[in-house]
Amino acid sequence: MRRIAESTVRRLSIYLSFLEEIEERGVPTTSSDDLARLGGTTSAQVRKDLSFFGSFGKRGLGYSVPELSLRLREILGLGRQWKVAIVGAGKIGAALARYAGFAERGFMVIGVYDSDPSKIGSKSGGVIIKSMAELDRDVVAGKYDIAVLTVPAEAAQSIVDRLVKAGLKAILSFAPTQLSVPSDVTLRTVNMAMELEGLTFALTNRGNDK
Amino acid sequence: MRRIAESTVRRLSIYLSFLEEIEERGVPTTSSDDLARLGGTTSAQVRKDLSFFGSFGKRGLGYSVPELSLRLREILGLGRQWKVAIVGAGKIGAALARYAGFAERGFMVIGVYDSDPSKIGSKSGGVIIKSMAELDRDVVAGKYDIAVLTVPAEAAQSIVDRLVKAGLKAILSFAPTQLSVPSDVTLRTVNMAMELEGLTFALTNRGNDK
């Protein structure tokens, strides 16, 4: 399989969410044109994205909604449950720990960890907060597939290093800082400041462009 | 000014955060090579990104840290305060309302709004929760530059439509759904499910690629 662009993977997620929506409504088939309209792209783009993984449609007819949605779930790795650790029991960590959207998609929040001794033992989102030392042990023991990082920027890189050392291969970070990981570890960063700056850039420079 | 790629704007944010860090430490100058190393890119990329906006460096010397950081703040529109409304007083909305990182960067959370009558009047992050009807009025009155949406997927598009109709030009959405806005409105979406699926895709397909 050749390397797949991140933009393609993001679009697959979008297509899947539509497919699940219309599958629920009992729609039997759909077309690249439908998916494009709903996902804000073009039908050629939809077909090209899918073509990296195989031929899932029928010419003249379109795509079977249940089949394509199953295939996309497989491609995206959603055919199983994923065990998630939340590292950092602050406001955002707590909000994520009890976010229902995770469970719906097969992401199970199994543990919440924090370095603040005064928090350890109390509950966040129905889960008891544990210490960072336990996090190391739990990761080494294979208890987690994914860690979600909601810690201050200063602490983030050293925690990432610990997680990587303990053998974790996927991290989603909300820390407002640039992190580095070895190439066999996948890292995604959501940086609110950066998103807002994208907006202010547009507000500030709108109209100056041609 | 020619159209600037979103990827360039994101990198400018990264460069700026480093510049602010080293400015605080009193470092007087830096180079495209430094910025590249810290930001996980190449020095040519850094110079190209900056070149869209002007020439800020000195050959043989590099960039003045205070000057470049000022310029980037100007480019990104951070030279002023931005008034932010949070729409949706759920867990995530509440976490964002009191997120200190916003204020540091000049984003002032002035109001929190929710459609649930039982929440209206109570406080979230030190701000009293107001009704959606008031949101319309406040936006029309020019009280806001930016809205941050933390509402369920089902409600998101209709709220976006209201905000757009009321004249708002910039929206940051955390709703897990695809939204559409007119071309004169800037929308950024943070979709946690999509980020996690990016990770599971990588975990599932790692090694299959060449």
Added chain:
DNA sequence: TCTAACTTGTGAACTAATTCACAAGCCACG
């Protein structure tokens, strides 16, 4: 069975983004 109306899958063309590579400028030092 034939035709008309669709829709996919995919090379080819195009557009966008990144990287290369080097002339030009700057500083320090002798």
Added chain:
DNA sequence: CGTGGCTTGTGAATTAGTTCACAAGTTAGA
């Protein structure tokens, strides 16, 4: 004031991503 060591800024080359355009397959209806 000349030389050596750096570093920028930027066209050119390359690589990546998107869009075009059409052959080929499918269905429905006469």
